[in-house]
Amino acid sequence: MTDKREITLTVNGTERTVEAEPRKLLVHAIREDLDLTGTHIGCDTGNCGACTVLKDGEPIKSCLTFAVQADGSEIMTVEGMEDLPEASGELHPLQEGFREEHGLQCGYCTPGMIMSGKALLDENPDPEEGEIREAISGNLCRCTGYQNIVKSIEYAADELNKEPAAADGGTVTAEQRFADDDFDCGVENCCGGPSTETPHVEGADPQFDDVGGDDT
Amino acid sequence: MSSESDNTTEPTEYQHDDDGGPQPEKHCGHGRGGMGEEVTRKEDKRFITGRGNYVDDIKKPRMLHCEIVRSPHAHARIEDIDGSRAMALDDVVAVLTADDLLEHGLATMPTLMDDTQDVLVNDKVKFQSQEVAAVIATDRYAAKDGAEKVEVEYDVLDPVIGAEEALEDDAPVIREELDDQDDNHIFDWETGDAEATDAVFDAADVTVEEQMEYQRLHPAPIETCGCVADWDPGDDKMTVHMTSQAPHAHRTLFSQVSGIPEHKVRIVSPDVGGGFGNKVPIYPGYVVAAAASYVLERPVKWVEERSENIQTTGFARDYDMTGELAATENGEIKGVKVDVLADHGAYNAAAQPSKFPAGFFNIFTGSYDIEAAHGSLTAAYTNTAPGGVAYRCSFRVTEAVYLIERMVKVLADELDLDPAEIRRRNFIPSDAFPYESATGWNYDSGDYEKALDKALEMADYDHYREEQQRRIEEDADKLIGIGISSFTEVVGAGPGKQCDIAGIEMFDSADLRVNPTGNAVLRVGVQTQGQGHETTFAQIIAEELGMDVDNIVVEHGDTDTEPYGLGTYGSRSTPVAGAAAAVAARKVRDKAKSIAANELEAAEEDIEWDRESGEFHVAGAPERSITITEIAAGAYMNHPGSEEPGLEATNYYDPPEMTYPFGSYIVIVEVDRETGEVDFEKFVAVDDCGNRINPMIIEGQIHGGLAQGIGTAMMEHVTYDDNGNVTGGDFMNYLLPTAKEIPNFDTGHTVTPSPHHPIGAKGVGESPTVGSPPAIVNAVVDAMSHSGVSHVEMPMTPDAVWEALDEAELTLEPSANVDFAFDTSEEPADD
């Protein structure tokens, strides 16, 4: 209908060109022209944040931006997270946080939440709970009740802050973390559990041992 | 071991000694990932890396886009539709109207309650945003351009908004196309014993009555509904990738509607971005896309926008209820009565088992041992979107629980009794199970007092009662309110003889195949929308077969490969498909014993399975043991002559009974007398869902449901104006709670296994949405009940609370630093 324009975006570090009508939303360019479908659409009014990406480091709702407005800018989407140096070739601590702290259920809001979390931690590496809640208040989640999303971002903040502590320069493994946190699964010779001569039996269920911590 | 048709004898073999005490903080990966372990989710990696595959992510060669033209009017006759200007656009491929669909017999479709809904309006529009025409174009922008160019002439009629208005004698008739329909009345429904209940009420020391509206809500998953329909003329096969909570049932319905034989219909439900009951019905958009694909022989994508989702697809609730209780003066409840006016919208399109027009609403005696009960309900058509879906709810249980838990608070206030104490006096005693209620439900197990006691302790109840009193005495600016809800749910429909969807019995299924190298694929008939089935079902198999959870993959959602099942809603996945998975695993275990006997050169009767180690061994000789991995190899490479090769089993599980999860929630709020704002001080949720598969996932489900309960109680309402315009139909006006409105929750649990479920589990996903709204309303009312407030309607927005405070003469003049951003004189919009 209208003339298409050629726009250039640096997406997750790679330069990409898109032919787009001036009215095309950035979110559609990302999803449909660049085939990066991790960025989602959940509303038509700019309320849900499922479409959140970073534009030149700032979190934006890509459904409220025309693709042409992003011409020449650097865009980061969830697909770029694993390539960041903090990810050490694996998952980024934010992604790991969402998995470890059960910060997602259906996963639809998750990429947007991760991008909002990233924008927050870039600015404020050690946020208070209230600051995290504020930072993700433009992202709706219908599944999780947010509590575990807050914990996921706190997990990432902790990991990123102690990153240099990993001796080999890689990320801190889950095992190291359990050790660090005095985590105790209750099984002998396992995760800080009592040490005995008998090695830990594969298959024993730690559930039934009396261990520290209460889920209440 | 039971046969497929003999599930009733399946014992709760798994015994769990979890007394609700401490749990491991996190699964460390050192168990095998069986029951009770906090295994991190297998499905997470694809979602956190952006590799999920939702319907709108699907792109097919030559794919077209469908945009639906919708009516701006709520009630109007269509005089003419002219699609020629749209067709003139380069990228528009087709404009479809009811006439085009009539040719293919697709102009109407059946609803789940056996009503008939227009796919595209044939004659008369019955609600705003109803589907009038469809434009198919090469891209989504072109489809929208086309939709704008379709010209529709309407003869606008008076709309009927509100069930009460709809039933007035002179109300315009909405469904005049139906034979014998000369008013807007749909059905009457009755339950219980009217006479016995009246007798109890006549003899009672005290009776109380309260009217309360459970407002119209929308499940509003963050992913809207949509599909990609793809007719393959080469194979005469229709494949539809769709946002479906029940792909198999949808396949049968699709086949019935379209006339395409069922084996030539394939429904695939890929990753689903939340469902909550919204994705149970079939919507016109799916049918239009399929019809367009059939006609054009190209794939057609239809994905709703948010406003279309809220304005046209299955709403929930909309019950206007009047409850009454009869009791002795010391608070013993003798009888309960309820009368309901239900707004079903323009079609009867509720989503519940077909023999239950009011769902399971007659569970309204709740957790209490009540002698007599009676309920009546009248349902009406209105010029609003059709619905009445079970939004994170087992078919109207939410409305029932709200009613009884609110009424108990009303009674407690009337008798000046502590609301915890009055509950205690009326609970069904823990030794009375199985218990048959006055309305005929068979409760499987429960220990209500234990859950309440735990919640009271966690909430520091006595302290807050004192604090509440102190604030009243000191005439403090902020009042404390404490709300309790001790709910019982009924979930896990079937049994099939009682419960069916469009005639199909509500069983579910699991198909377990162990590979030669010792890992396994489990296929189930239910469909996750975020519940974590890929993990929890694998844990059931890990528990029952001694396999490591990482060696089990769970598949769902593709009708070409999965066994037939009725889908995920009504918290039925664990109670029904979870049972099927456990039974299938036990069948495999039985066969594994014969292979073990062969491998260990022992008699089959001498082979024992040890749940702890997950290994098979010869009785009395634990060192002569064999793992499931070795057995799997034996099944394919050295199978005993007495058995078929291979190692697999299927189970279709028809539950003997439903399950009855329960819990006690305590909400402590601070109500600001200047602004009407409500702050959550403490939110305690103690749940009992029987034996627990994955505590981490359970807790996540509870958090999410509680947040939805807060949305219900405080924010959400699909509103209409008098002309039938939806005034709460997008995320600007239908407010979902954000991270700032939701507090942290304190969760706890007790464990009362279901005696008839193979692993003693009950299902949990819906308890928090069902149980929390009355706790929240009770808390806000409780803050004002010393001044005579007995009820506040949901959603309890600051202005609604302020009105209640004002009526009770509790408001304070705003101090200088309070900014009144809202106009308190304005009435909330009419529903």
Ligand code: FES
């Ligand atoms: S899709 Fe962008 S805010 Fe909802």
Ligand code: FES
């Ligand atoms: S995980 Fe489903 S919307 Fe957030």
